[in-house]
Amino acid sequence: xxxxxxxxxxxxxxxxxxxxxxxxxxxxxxxxxxxxxxxxxxxxxxxxxxxxxxxxxxxxxxxxxxxxxxxxxxxxxxxxxxxxxxxxxxxxxxxxxxxxxxxxxxxxxxxxxxxxxxxxxxxxxxxxxxxxxxxxxxxxxxxxxxxxxxxxxxxxxxxxxxxxxxxxxxxxxxxxxxxxxxxxxxxxxxxxxxxxxxxxxxxxxxxxxxxxxxxxxxxxxxxxxxxxxxxxxxxxxxxxxxxxxxxxxxxxxxxxxxxxxxxxxxxxxxxxxxxxxxxxxxxxxxxxxxxxxxxxxxxxxxxxxxxxxxxxxxxxxxxxxxxxxxxxxxxxxxx
Numbered sequence: 279x280x281x282x283x284x285x286x287x288x289x290x291x292x293x294x295x296x297x298x299x300x301x302x303x304x305x306x307x308x309x310x311x312x313x314x315x316x317x318x319x320x321x322x323x324x325x326x327x328x329x330x331x332x333x334x335x336x337x338x339x340x341x342x343x344x345x346x347x348x349x350x351x352x353x354x355x356x357x358x359x360x361x362x363x364x365x366x367x368x369x370x371x372x373x374x375x376x377x378x379x380x381x382x383x384x385x386x387x388x389x390x391x392x393x394x395x396x397x398x399x400x401x402x403x404x405x406x407x408x409x410x411x412x413x414x415x416x417x418x419x420x421x422x423x424x425x426x427x428x429x430x431x432x433x434x435x436x437x438x439x440x441x442x443x444x445x446x447x448x449x450x451x452x453x454x455x456x457x458x459x460x461x462x463x464x465x466x467x468x469x470x471x472x473x474x475x476x477x478x479x480x481x482x483x484x485x486x487x488x489x490x491x492x493x494x495x496x497x498x499x500x501x502x503x504x505x506x507x508x509x510x511x512x513x514x515x516x517x518x519x520x521x522x523x524x525x526x527x528x529x530x531x532x533x534x535x536x537x538x539x540x541x542x543x544x545x546x547x548x549x550x551x552x553x554x555x556x557x558x559x560x561x562x563x564x565x566x567x568x569x570x571x572x573x574x575x576x577x578x579x580x581x582x583x584x585x586x587x588x589x590x591x592x593x594x595x596x597x598x599x600x601x602x603x604x605x606x607x608x609x610x611x612x613x
Contacts, residue, residue, distance in 0.1 A: 281430040282380070283353035283568035285462075287423065287453055288341025288437030289415040289446065290359035290383075291396040292366045293593060295553060296331040298399045303407060308399065312472035313408040315442060316397075321411040324397045334592045337373035338396060339415075340469055341437035343554045343593045346377045347561025347583070350600040353568050356380045356427050360418040362391035367414075382424050389414060404549035404588060408470075412443065419445035420452045428453065432568045433491075434462050435560070438469030441480035450484050458486075465491035465564055467556070468498040475501050485518055492522035493560045499524050508532075512539065523577065525559055527552075531581060535573050542577050545585035554593025555584045562603070579607055 298306070306324065308314050316324075325332075345355045357379050361367035370393060371385045391414035399407040418440070428434055434457040440446035454464045466481075466489050468474050474481065481502065492515060496508060503514035508524070512534065515522050524532040530544040559580045566576035583603050587595055 280432050281354070282356045282427065283431070284345060284348050284355045284433050284435050284564060285428050285431035286341045286345040286355065286357045286435040286437070287440065287449060288357075288359060289339045289394060289412060289418065289439050290342060290361045290370055291339040291394040291410065291412075291415065292370060293334075293336045293338035293396050293398055293553075294325065294332060295334045295336075295398040295400060295551075295592060296328045297333055298328065298331060298401055300401055302328070302331075303399050303401055306399065306409070308407050308409055309472065310401070310407050311405050313410055313439070313470045314472070316409045316411050318392065318411055318413075320409065321395055321397060324409060333400070336592060336594060337370045338554070338593055339394070339437070340439055340467065340557050341435060342374070343557035344435060344437075344467070344561040344564070345379055346374075346594065347558045348565030348568070349378050350595070350597070351562055351565040351569075351603075353565035355565075356424070356431065358382045358422050358424060360415050360422055361388060361393045362414040363388035364391070364393055366393040366395070382422055398553050400551045400553060400591070404552050406551065406553040415446075416443045417445055418443065418449060420449045423449055423453050425453075425456050428457055428462055429460055431462060433564060434464045435564060436464065436466045436484065438467045438481065439473060441477040441484070442473060447480050447483065454484055454486070454489075463490035465489075465493065465560070467560055468492070468494040468502055471497040471501045474498050478502060487518060489519050490521060491564070492519045493556070493563075494522070495525045495527070495556055521573075523563065525556060525584075531559075531577060533573060533577050540574065542581055545582050547585040547589045549588045551591045552588050555588050557593060558587050558595065559584045575607070579603055582606060
């Protein structure tokens, strides 16, 4: 019996989003458009330097954004993560609960430490550059996985950023193997081009000979495959995955499913902030197919939802935004 549509695992991070000019971003010495791991001292320096630029704080981390997005689309979700017994950790668990996501973390039994943070720099072109201090989530391990709940789920979703921590990678490998042995399909995100570049062998350890669903953007697909063209990247991905999605920003997205590659156009929008767009895309798509929707419709909804998200600040949609998505596709959904 399945009690959950999606069981997700990933790094629990409180997102601190700031608006920076191109010059200010250059002064941070961060590489534009990618994620960089930083220490606690650097995090405090960034926060202190750019406090006036802070736009929003939110419970986040890539997989959390995905799972929360899926929950708002009607999927019943469970999320395994690790936060500390500080104010941010308590906020994090309360926010998951507020968004109707079950979790392994008990607010009354959290470990001493510092909850992870992600300092998200948004430039005028809408691009996001991330500086991540993992904090206690760097010790996320297989002991934080509720394997019996994986058994009760339709899908396992793994955040690719887990490869940056040895214990996180081990948790991902063990979870994927357990799901595979028990007939639970696994979806994986490649997460970030720089992470793919530095940790490709670790991704291969998670994938093994096969992964059921893969989410990536065009840069991640090219980096992971070592290809110069998207066509060559697609041929590479087909070797170990028969269901994958490549997002391409304003160009739309590509769906490979049942041995057929289908392009889907993006929805026109004014790009303000791309932070969380790929996470939400995965959440809407996976949550929708977990509820029985055809992939071709799920990807249209994911494209539309992402177009709404990038037109405003922050990695999350509001309740009315999800209602707008549902309303747009009501005639097709026969609701």
